[in-house]
Structure formats: C-alpha cells, structure tokens
Amino acid sequence: MNRFIDIFSFSEDFPLIFTQANFWIFFAAIYFIYAVVYSKKSLRSAYLFAISLLFYYKTSGLFIGILIFSTINDFFLGKAIYRSKSVIIQKLLVAISVIINLGTLCYFKYAYFFTDSYNYLFHTDHEVINYLAKWTNVWAGSDYFTVDKIILPVGISFYTFQTISYSVDIYRKQIAPLKSIIDFGFFVSFFPQLVAGPIVRAADFVPQIRKEISITKEDFGKATFMILKGLIKKMLFADYIAANFMDRVFDVPEMFSGFTNIMAMFGYSLQIYGDFSGYTDIAIGLALLMGYKLPVNFNSPYKAIHCGDFWKRWHISLSSWLKDYLYIPIGGNRKGSIFSYAFVLVFTFLGVFAATDYSIALIATSGVGFFLIATLFSSALAKHFNTNVNIMITMLIGGLWHGASWKFVIWGGLNGIGIVTYKYWRKISPYENSKAWYALLWRIALTFVFITFTRIYFRGNSMDHIARFYQQVTTNMDWGNALAVLWEYRIVFIVMVLGYITHWLPYKTKDWVEALFVKSNMVIKAAVVIVVAIICYQTYAADFQPFIYFQF
Structure with missing residues (x-):
C-alpha cells in the first residue's frame, strides 16, 4: 500500500519511467478509470489533463509550474491571434508567443552555455544565478529553491515546440483555437x-481531442505490439549493451584500444536508436490504447542512403518541425533572408x-x-549560397536544440555538411542511379559510418573526452587484440548483431510479424507479453538507465 501511495506522489525514489514496474502499476x-470516462469528451480531456500533470509532477516536481505557465500563456495568445483582424497584430502576437517560449527555454537550457561562451x-x-528561484524565494518567504544553479526541466524542449506550433498554426489558419x-x-x-516526444503538432492532434473514441481489437493489438517492441529496443538492446x-x-x-572505442561507437548508434525509438514506440502504443494517434518518429534510419535521407527517417517529428517552422520561413531552398544573412555574419565573427x-x-x-553583397548581383551564386546556408543554419540550430554545448553545434554542423556535400556529389556519383x-x-x-562517427560529439562528455577518443583511434588501434576484445564481450556483440539484423530486415518481414501478432488470439498475445517481460527483466541493468532524450 505504501508503494502504491509513493507511485502517485512525488518521490525521487519512485520515478514514472516506462521501463519500471511503477509506471505500469x-x-x-x-x-x-479511463475505460469508464472516455466516452464523455469533456470529462475525458479533464481526466487526461489531470493525469498528465500528475505524471509530469512525478517526473519534475515543482517544475510543473513552467508547464502550466506555458499552457496558460499560449492558450490566450492563440485566441487573440484568431480574433485579431490585423495581420500586423497577428504577427506581433505570434512573435510574443515565440519570444516567451524560446526565452523560457533559453533561460533554463542555455543560461550556462551563453554565459560560458x-x-x-x-x-x-560572470556566474549564472537563478534569478527566477531567487525571486520565488523572496515572494514565498522561504529558501526552498536553490539560487546558485539552474536545473533543466524534463521535456521542456519538446512541449515548447508544441506550444509554438499551436500559435503558428492558428496564424497560418491551419486550425482554429481550442x-x-x-x-x-x-x-x-x-x-x-x-x-x-514525438513532438506533436497542433494541426495533427487538436482535431483528435473532441472525436469519438473507439478502440478496436486491431488497435489494441497494434498498441500492445508497439509497447513490446519499444521495451525490447530499450531494455534488451540499448540498456544491455x-x-x-x-x-x-x-x-x-x-x-581501451582504438578498435574497442570504434566498436563502442557502433554500439552507441544502436543504443541511441533503441533508446529513443523505443521510448516513442511505447508512447505511440500507450496513446493508441487510449484512442489517440501520435506521429511516426522513426523509419529504419540506418537504411538511409545519404545524410538527407537519414534526417527524413530519424526523429521525424523534429526534422519536419525544423523544416516547416525554421528552414522554410528563413528562405528554404529558394532564397536567403535577413535572418540567414545576419546569422552567417554573427557566426563568422564569433567563430573567428x-x-x-x-x-x-x-x-x-x-x-x-562582401560575398553576401555579391549574391545580390549573381542569381547563380545566390542560388547555391542561399539553399546551402539555410540547410546549415537549420542543422546548427537543430544540434543546439539537442544540448547546450558547442559539441552539439559541431555535431549538427557535421550533419549539415553531410547533407550539402551529398547535394553536389550526387551530380557526379557513378552509382547514384x-x-x-x-x-x-x-x-x-x-x-551509416558517417552518422556513427559524428555521434562522438553527441556522446562525448566534453571536447577533452572526444580528443582522447580520437587519440586512441589514430594512435592505438591495437589490431592484434581485436579478436580478444570480440571474444571478451561476445554476448554484447551478439546482441548488437541481432539488433542491427532486426533493424535491417525488409519492411515486408516486419509488417508480417506485426500482423501475425495483431491477428493472434488473446492467449497467444498474453504469452508473448509474459515472455517479453521475462526477457527484458532478465537483462535489466542493476544501474538505472534513463532514456537518453530526457536530458533534452
């Protein structure tokens, strides 16, 4: 009984994580309770809103206040944007929404990055001081909040982008405000x-809020399959290796030798895929059990044939968000903009x-x-520059979204270079067609190799840590002991091989397995659930392995 109470109250010892029994209880x-109230639309929304707030409180404690603030702010701004007849006022209100949301995100996520830079x-x-906590302590007459440290609220990068999409979609007349x-x-x-995540756009989710909920046997089977698949990806592949x-x-x-470091990088590519896509698979399955559809976030990304193709398959909800709300507004592949030109000048100055x-x-x-001025007089030069610089800006900002560090900016920049390079390479490639x-x-x-090796900037704890990795790879490969390493960690490498084999299976095979599970009777489904649960918890790591993207 005490544990049940702990599950429904804030406790750092009992987090609600998909891979732990507490969450499933x-x-x-x-x-x-949802099975009783789901047919009543208003009650259903109120119930799920309350449960979601409880879930976030369990995850982040009093940072729930930031989520509530963002909700109230964008709800009323959305109404004001819709009611306004003036385009200028609408743009001003959208700008206010973006500034407030990004300002909040920057305060909590990038205060140290900007200050250190x-x-x-x-x-x-200069030192970072948590003025928000300081003012709150003064207002509350207590010393509850720490003022010498800013803690990143879990999920703020995700729900910030969702609320921004709501205001922008109303301005674009894609949806009416709720x-x-x-x-x-x-x-x-x-x-x-x-x-x-996945990052859910208002235009995709809002129409589902007031619809009639009908969960079919097929929906239940697909949802269960997604949850099981997510648990296997996370617990068997990601956490174990x-x-x-x-x-x-x-x-x-x-x-460790350079060879061992390289094998660890290939392992990390499997880990981060299993970890992140595993989370979104479970999220999609849970939502489907309640009658809601979330967007697909991964599409076999390691089947990509070039870097641009990879980003159409990896974290699709973020890639498409950046495309529609950043890349296209700053000019896309058609033209430059004041923002893109200013970004290039500032980035050049600060970098040099x-x-x-x-x-x-x-x-x-x-x-x-002077080069930017020259593009105004040469359409050919402008075409090459504008489309490529907009790609680079989008990828650099996408890298910074992932983490408040220059190593994430470098990672994003390398991916941008990969996309731009392929654009020109495909014109002379002997095997393109x-x-x-x-x-x-x-x-x-x-x-796959390119994407894997850019991730050292994603996984490395610091630039010094990354330098030590490169030093081992370039000076101490130790090929003579490669077989010994493979044998010592043979179980890990077997799991890695199995993970990549299942990833590279044809779509028809994967669809066949899913259909087989969905069409099976409840006894078989129950048996599969039990077997998967046993396998996952047999490989369960003694050390808690949080989902990697929680830190973003």
Whole structure:
C-alpha cells in the first residue's frame, strides 16, 4: 500500500519511467478509470489533463509550474491571434508567443552555455544565478529553491515546440483555437509523449481531442505490439549493451584500444536508436490504447542512403518541425533572408574571434559581407549560397536544440555538411542511379559510418573526452587484440548483431510479424507479453538507465 501511495506522489525514489514496474502499476490504475470516462469528451480531456500533470509532477516536481505557465500563456495568445483582424497584430502576437517560449527555454537550457561562451570570448568571469528561484524565494518567504544553479526541466524542449506550433498554426489558419483551456492543456501535456516526444503538432492532434473514441481489437493489438517492441529496443538492446560495454569504454576511452572505442561507437548508434525509438514506440502504443494517434518518429534510419535521407527517417517529428517552422520561413531552398544573412555574419565573427582575435574576426566578417553583397548581383551564386546556408543554419540550430554545448553545434554542423556535400556529389556519383545491390549496400554503409562517427560529439562528455577518443583511434588501434576484445564481450556483440539484423530486415518481414501478432488470439498475445517481460527483466541493468532524450 505504501508503494502504491509513493507511485502517485512525488518521490525521487519512485520515478514514472516506462521501463519500471511503477509506471505500469500507475498506467493500469489510470487506464481502469479511463475505460469508464472516455466516452464523455469533456470529462475525458479533464481526466487526461489531470493525469498528465500528475505524471509530469512525478517526473519534475515543482517544475510543473513552467508547464502550466506555458499552457496558460499560449492558450490566450492563440485566441487573440484568431480574433485579431490585423495581420500586423497577428504577427506581433505570434512573435510574443515565440519570444516567451524560446526565452523560457533559453533561460533554463542555455543560461550556462551563453554565459560560458561570453566569458570565453571576452575574458570575463560572470556566474549564472537563478534569478527566477531567487525571486520565488523572496515572494514565498522561504529558501526552498536553490539560487546558485539552474536545473533543466524534463521535456521542456519538446512541449515548447508544441506550444509554438499551436500559435503558428492558428496564424497560418491551419486550425482554429481550442475553446477550452482544459482541452489545450491536454494537448500540451499528454503524458505518453510529454517528456521525450514525438513532438506533436497542433494541426495533427487538436482535431483528435473532441472525436469519438473507439478502440478496436486491431488497435489494441497494434498498441500492445508497439509497447513490446519499444521495451525490447530499450531494455534488451540499448540498456544491455550500454551497461555491459559502452559505458565502460566511454567513461575512460584512453584505457581501451582504438578498435574497442570504434566498436563502442557502433554500439552507441544502436543504443541511441533503441533508446529513443523505443521510448516513442511505447508512447505511440500507450496513446493508441487510449484512442489517440501520435506521429511516426522513426523509419529504419540506418537504411538511409545519404545524410538527407537519414534526417527524413530519424526523429521525424523534429526534422519536419525544423523544416516547416525554421528552414522554410528563413528562405528554404529558394532564397536567403535577413535572418540567414545576419546569422552567417554573427557566426563568422564569433567563430573567428574565438579562435584568433578581434581584428582578424573583423576582416573575416567583412569578407563574408562582401560575398553576401555579391549574391545580390549573381542569381547563380545566390542560388547555391542561399539553399546551402539555410540547410546549415537549420542543422546548427537543430544540434543546439539537442544540448547546450558547442559539441552539439559541431555535431549538427557535421550533419549539415553531410547533407550539402551529398547535394553536389550526387551530380557526379557513378552509382547514384544504379539499381545494383552492391551500390545500395555501399551507400547505406557509407551513410551509416558517417552518422556513427559524428555521434562522438553527441556522446562525448566534453571536447577533452572526444580528443582522447580520437587519440586512441589514430594512435592505438591495437589490431592484434581485436579478436580478444570480440571474444571478451561476445554476448554484447551478439546482441548488437541481432539488433542491427532486426533493424535491417525488409519492411515486408516486419509488417508480417506485426500482423501475425495483431491477428493472434488473446492467449497467444498474453504469452508473448509474459515472455517479453521475462526477457527484458532478465537483462535489466542493476544501474538505472534513463532514456537518453530526457536530458533534452
């Protein structure tokens, strides 16, 4: 009984994580009540909104206040945008929504990044102070909040983008604003995807809020299959290989050979895919059990034949969001914009200034400025520059969205370079239009290796940590002991091979397996659930392995 109480109250010892029994006890309890109220639309929204707030409170404590603030702010701004007859006023209100949302996100996520970058550039020693916590303590007459540290609220990057899409979609006349703040709160906080996506757009989800809910036998089967698939990806593949191999290597890369470090990178590609796609599979399954459809977030990304194709398959909800709400508004593949030109000038100045000094940075920025002026007089030059610079800006910002560090910016930049490079390479590639199996295999392998090695900037704890990885790879491959490494970690590598084999299976095979499960009777479904549960918890790591994207 005490544990049941702990599950429904805030406790750091009992987090609601999809891979822990506490969550499934929680879900069983709330789903039982949902089965009674789901046919009553208003009550259903109110119930799911309340449960979602409880879920977030269990995950983040009093940071629930930020979620509620964002909900109230964008609900009323959305109504004001819709009512206004002036385009200028509408744009102003959208700008206010974006500024408030991004300002909140930047305060909690990027305060240290911007402060450290400023200190490095201008040789100052400013410290980050949590003024929001300080003011709250003064207002509340207590010292509850720590003022010398800003803690990142879980999921803020995800629900911030959702609320921005709501305001923008209303401005674009793609949706009408919701009449009830309860319905809107439900959209913002829907608990299956709240803390790690997929990012749900208002235009896709809002129409579902007031629809009639009908959960068919097929829906139930598909939902259960998605949940089981997600648990296998996360617990069997991602967590097992991380706990038993990769974490050891990445903690001290200099203690392992270059070969072992490389194998750890290939393992990390499987881990991050299993971890993140596993979470979204479970989220999609849970939502479907309640009658709601979330967007597909992954489509066999390691089958990609070039870097651009990869980003159409990986974290699709983010990639498409950045395309529609950033890349196209700043010009897309058609033209540049004041934003893109200003971004290039500022980025050039700061980058060169950080590496050299003020005078050289000024000269370099002036050179870039003259080049930008030249694009105004040459349509061919402008075409090449505009489309490519907009891609690079989108990928750099996408990298920064993932983490408040320059290593994430570098990671995003490398992916941008990969996309731009392919655009030109495909024009001279001898195998671009080849239908031969070996040409396809080569393109997939090249893309996979490139994506894998850019991720050292994603996984590395610091630039020094990344440098130690490269040092081992370039100076200490130790091929003579490669077989010994493979044998020592043979179980891990077997799991890795199985993970990649299942990933690269043909779509027809995967669809056949899913259809077989969906059409099976309840006894077989129950047996499969029990077997999967036993396998997952047999491989369950003693050390808790949180979902990687919780930190974003």
